[in-house]
Structure formats: C-alpha cells, structure tokens
Amino acid sequence: MTQTDFPVQITESALAQVKRIVAKDGREGVFLRLGVKGGGCSGFEYLMKLDTESKAIDMVMEIDGITVVCDSKSAKFLEGSTFDYTGNLIGGGFQFSNPNAARSCGCGTSFTPKGF
Numbered sequence: 001m002t003q004t005d006f007p008v009q010i011t012e013s014a015l016a017q018v019k020r021i022v023a024k025d026g027r028e029g030v031f032l033r034l035g036v037k038g039g040g041c042s043g044f045e046y047l048m049k050l051d052t053e054s055k056a057i058d059m060v061m062e063i064d065g066i067t068v069v070c071d072s073k074s075a076k077f078l079e080g081s082t083f084d085y086t087g088n089l090i091g092g093g094f095q096f097s098n099p100n101a102a103r104s105c106g107c108g109t110s111f112t113p114k115g116f
Helices: 012-025 072-078
Strands: 008-010 031-038 044-051 058-063 066-071 081-086 093-097 101-104 110-113
Touching (some): 008 012, 008 066, 012 031, 012 066, 031 072, 058 072, 066 072
Parallel strands (some): 008 081
Antiparallel strands (some): 044 110, 058 066, 081 093, 101 110
16 A cells, blocks of 8 residues: 555654654564544544554555554544654644544644534
8 A cells, every 4th residue: 555545644754753663662563553533622532553463444554664554444534634743842743634623622632523
C-alpha cells in the first residue's frame, strides 16, 4: 500500500520522530498504530501507539523502513488526514490535521466527526 492509498498522510517530521521512537523501543516487529477510539472531551480520541500485534481489519503501509497500521474502522474517520510532528515549545508533539472533524478539543487529542 502506498502513502496515497493509506487513509493518513505521514509528514517527514513525523516519520523522523517515529523512527527515533521505534529505534529506542527495540522490540522485534514493532510498528506504529494510528486510529481513533471512543472517548475524550469531543467524542473520539486519536490513537497513536507502538504495537506488535496486527489485526485482520488492519490496513498496512511501509514508509522508509517503518510500518504504519490503521484499522479499517478508524480509516473512515481519518481519511484524508495528515499526521505531523512539531517540536514547538507550546502545542508541540504529534498531531492530526483531520478534514473529517467538525470540531476538536482545545488540546487537539479528540474530535467530533462531521455528521455526528
């Protein structure tokens, strides 16, 4: 699967930071899992974690030696999103830019999807 087929675009800065985190983790077969789950102050929370167990509903992309996974249920909410990393002192870290979000919480970790 190419980056254009995957529901989330990964920026160069996010990829560089993920590479550092994966290298530091050191587990065999570790990959980045992106997704959403119910919760947060706006209805859905963004999910970003290192994982080693794939699921049958996972979409998988390899990018520059890093495996990135998103389950097909989350893909509906993340389609067209960009996953970025900024080292800014205020508001820095990983963040999603999601065109499917009707509104987001102030900290940017949760959102309400359009149509909900």
